[in-house]
Amino acid sequence: MAGKRSEHNGAKGWLYLLPALLFLGAFMVYPLFDVFVYSFEEGYHSASQTYFGTGLYNYSYVLHDPYFLQAVKNTLILVVITVPLSTGIALLISVGLNSITPLRNLFQTIYFLPYVTNTLAVGLVFMILFQKTAYSDGLINLMITWFGGSAVDFIDGPYWAKMFVLCFYTIWVVMPFKILILTSALASVNQEYYNAAKVDGTSAFRTFMRITLPMISPMIFYLIITGFIGAFKAYSDVVALFGTNLNAAEMNTIVGYVYDMLYGDSGGYPSYASAAAILLFCIVLTITCINLLISKKNVHYS
Amino acid sequence: MEVVLQNLTKKFPGRGRKNHEEVIAVNDFTFKIPDGKLIGLLGPSGCGKSTTLNLISGLQKPTSGKIFFGTDDVTHLQPEHRGIGLVFQNYALYPHLTVKQNILFPLENLKGKDKLSKQEMLEKAYEAAKLVQIEELMERKPGELSGGQQQRVAIARALVKMPRVLLLDEPLSNLDARLRLQTREEIRRIQRETKITTIFVTHDQEEAMSISDMIVVMNAGVVQQIGRPQEVYDNPANLFVAKFLGTPPINVFEGRISGRKLYIGEEAVLDVSGGSENSGISGNSGDREVYVGIRPEGFRLRDDGPLGCEFGSVEVMGRDISVISTNKASLNAKVRSIISTDHMGKIEKVCSADGFSQTSYVRFALIPHKVFLFDRKTEKRIAFQADGTKGEEC
Numbered sequence: 001m002a003g004k005r006s007e008h009n010g011a012k013g014w015l016y017l018l019p020a021l022l023f024l025g026a027f028m029v030y031p032l033f034d035v036f037v038y039s040f041e042e043g044y045h046s047a048s049q050t051y052f053g054t055g056l057y058n059y060s061y062v063l064h065d066p067y068f069l070q071a072v073k074n075t076l077i078l079v080v081i082t083v084p085l086s087t088g089i090a091l092l093i094s095v096g097l098n099s100i101t102p103l104r105n106l107f108q109t110i111y112f113l114p115y116v117t118n119t120l121a122v123g124l125v126f127m128i129l130f131q132k133t134a135y136s137d138g139l140i141n142l143m144i145t146w147f148g149g150s151a152v153d154f155i156d157g158p159y160w161a162k163m164f165v166l167c168f169y170t171i172w173v174v175m176p177f178k179i180l181i182l183t184s185a186l187a188s189v190n191q192e193y194y195n196a197a198k199v200d201g202t203s204a205f206r207t208f209m210r211i212t213l214p215m216i217s218p219m220i221f222y223l224i225i226t227g228f229i230g231a232f233k234a235y236s237d238v239v240a241l242f243g244t245n246l247n248a249a250e251m252n253t254i255v256g257y258v259y260d261m262l263y264g265d266s267g268g269y270p271s272y273a274s275a276a277a278i279l280l281f282c283i284v285l286t287i288t289c290i291n292l293l294i295s296k297k298n299v300h301y302s
Numbered sequence: 303m304e305v306v307l308q309n310l311t312k313k314f315p316g317r318g319r320k321n322h323e324e325v326i327a328v329n330d331f332t333f334k335i336p337d338g339k340l341i342g343l344l345g346p347s348g349c350g351k352s353t354t355l356n357l358i359s360g361l362q363k364p365t366s367g368k369i370f371f372g373t374d375d376v377t378h379l380q381p382e383h384r385g386i387g388l389v390f391q392n393y394a395l396y397p398h399l400t401v402k403q404n405i406l407f408p409l410e411n412l413k414g415k416d417k418l419s420k421q422e423m424l425e426k427a428y429e430a431a432k433l434v435q436i437e438e439l440m441e442r443k444p445g446e447l448s449g450g451q452q453q454r455v456a457i458a459r460a461l462v463k464m465p466r467v468l469l470l471d472e473p474l475s476n477l478d479a480r481l482r483l484q485t486r487e488e489i490r491r492i493q494r495e496t497k498i499t500t501i502f503v504t505h506d507q508e509e510a511m512s513i514s515d516m517i518v519v520m521n522a523g524v525v526q527q528i529g530r531p532q533e534v535y536d537n538p539a540n541l542f543v544a545k546f547l548g549t550p551p552i553n554v555f556e557g558r559i560s561g562r563k564l565y566i567g568e569e570a571v572l573d574v575s576g577g578s579e580n581s582g583i584s585g586n587s588g589d590r591e592v593y594v595g596i597r598p599e600g601f602r603l604r605d606d607g608p609l610g611c612e613f614g615s616v617e618v619m620g621r622d623i624s625v626i627s628t629n630k631a632s633l634n635a636k637v638r639s640i641i642s643t644d645h646m647g648k649i650e651k652v653c654s655a656d657g658f659s660q661t662s663y664v665r666f667a668l669i670p671h672k673v674f675l676f677d678r679k680t681e682k683r684i685a686f687q688a689d690g691t692k693g694e695e696c
Contacts, residue, residue, distance in 0.1 A: 190392070190394070192390045192391075192392060192394035193394050193396065195361055195388075195390065195394065196388070196390060196394040196396075196459075197407075198361065198380075198381050198382065199359060199360075199361070199381045199382065199386060199387075199388045200382065200407060200408035200411050200463075201381075201382025201383075201408070201411045201412075202382075202407075202411050203411070206411070210396075210399075210407075211396060214396075214398040215397075215398070217398075300397065300398035
């Protein structure tokens with residue numbers, strides 16, 4: 001009887017899970033699996049659903065494609081620069097916000113504004129700030145020339161200038177969310193720990209390093225993981241800044257490359273796109289695993 | 303280290319539109335805490351006892367008044383320069399550090415000439431750990447310890463720098479009843495061994511009574527009475543102190559003094575006369591309305607006793623019995639009296655005599671020194687002397 005009963009309950013449980021499973025299966029698992037399959041099918045054509053053969057040729061093509069290599073390089077630079085910088089600056093700002101009482105809400109709101117602003121709108125603003133046009137050199141260049149430097153074309157100019165704008169923009173866009181998370185994490189640290197530290201004569205720096213940081217480490221870790229993943233998936237920001245012809249601008253990202261492969265050149269190459277997507281998946285997975293390994297030692301869950 | 307509070311006052315500004323009146327958490331405290339004693343700050347929640355502790359620790363600054371440790375004026379010193387150890391109510395152990403790291407933490411902050419070598423720090427940490435008997439837990443994290451063990455670690459961390467004054471904020475409130483009993487003995491032992499002046503805050507009068515050398519009873523930011531626990535219990539200065547100390551609590555009646563007799567309701571229960579010149583009970587001019595406080599152990603069951611109460615029920619506690627009855631003049635809903643089990647027979651007679659269908663009465667004689675009189679208005683104690691032996695027994 002008991003066995004039958006639990007079996008019955010098991011079926012009920014699956015029934016409850018069914019809606020979620022259906023959606024996840026149809027829109028997540030199946031496409032993932034499909035992409036995986038496509039990546040091994042050479043010359044797959046989505047309209048005719050035909051392909052020539054199977055093998056690793058797609059991967060070989062993508063890995064030898066200079067545009068892909070450029071995209072990987074761009075993405076990696078973006079990730080390596082923006083994730084630590086944005087998290088670090090966000091931490092500084094949060095600590096600052098946490099230690100002032102007057103106007104804290106006002107500042108919090110101001111810092112949160114970019115989060116609720118449309119990416120493309122922000123991209124346009126950045127273009128106005130940085131782009132050289134026939135009429136003006138852009139606000140930033142105006143300032144550079146003021147201080148005696150020579151104007152640089154940030155949007156169509158040298159590679160480093162474009163990368164600078166992209167990183168600057170990315171950091172600016174991801175910051176609000178991080179500040180939001182970190183200020184609430186800081187506020188949730190029990191005041192008693194600080195009182196205890198104060199009674200023991202702990203210096204402010206040591207309090208921060210030995211108490212505050214470990215206490216909010218789970219949140220920092222969360223931000224780093226999602227920051228890495230988010231930066232690897234960068235695309236819309238790049239389009240907002242540099243337009244759609246990213247390969248020509250040398251500013252493509254991996255996701256941009258996948259998109260171009262899918263829809264670019266009238267018809268596209270779904271097989272190459274799939275292979276590139278799987279490669280991106282592998283990179284993100286590897287980085288996340290490394291993150292998790294590092295975090296085991298340094299993140300303290302209470 | 304002797305701790306002296308001088309006219310210590312702490313006011314908190316009112317917040318918001320509704321309560322813009324400032325709150326006086328600590329009102330003009332002046333008292334001296336002798337060296338090497340264990341002192342309990344006792345009072346109901348919100349009476350300002352934690353604020354007092356925070357003022358002594360330096361985590362809060364007094365609005366006015368002074369604090370001395372011995373002869374040093376520490377009023378304006380930062381907490382770290384006062385030489386105090388503080389144990390927080392929730393222990394505030396750093397959860398990401400091991401017990402050892404937690405105990406070492408205060409030592410690692412020492413700078414300049416006080417700086418210790420690694421070896422010295424470890425020695426001190428183990429010394430403190432040994433004192434509170436947690437040597438075998440040094441490598442664990444606080445999350446892996448029981449409440450009582452965490453408490454010990456917190457005390458070890460507070461003691462490791464050999465503070466001049468040890469402060470404990472509600473040290474037992476997070477422990478279960480059995481552990482509480484054990485831990486308070488521990489605190490007593492540790493205090494005796496280290497001879498560090500220790501001040502602890504509690505709302506539990508039993509806790510304060512059992513281990514303190516001296517208790518400071520507080521209410522609404524005002525010190526009510528200071529003294530040795532038994533003294534305060536036997537000689538409460540006012541109605542609040544009488545009510546606050548003792549379990550079960552004291553029974554309070556509305557009474558009056560008329561012609562050197564104390565009346566509760568219509569019954570004259572004690573013959574009284576002035577205990578001192580200014581007590582105001584002398585001759586007929588001393589007739590007045592009073593509150594009568596009678597400790598539960600101040601009742602004696604006697605068939606011809608002067609105080610009659612409607613019998614309610616009996617609780618047998620093993621060692622003694624509580625007789626629960628009601629009296630019209632009583633301010634408590636129930637009059638609770640504790641009598642020894644020798645009188646069980648009498649109680650059974652009361653129970654069986656009339657049955658439960660109708661009201662039965664119990665009569666009590668009173669033990670005079672368990673009876674306190676308080677002024678109706680000021681609620682201050684009125685000293686009196688019981689005449690004759692009407693109430694005496696046993």
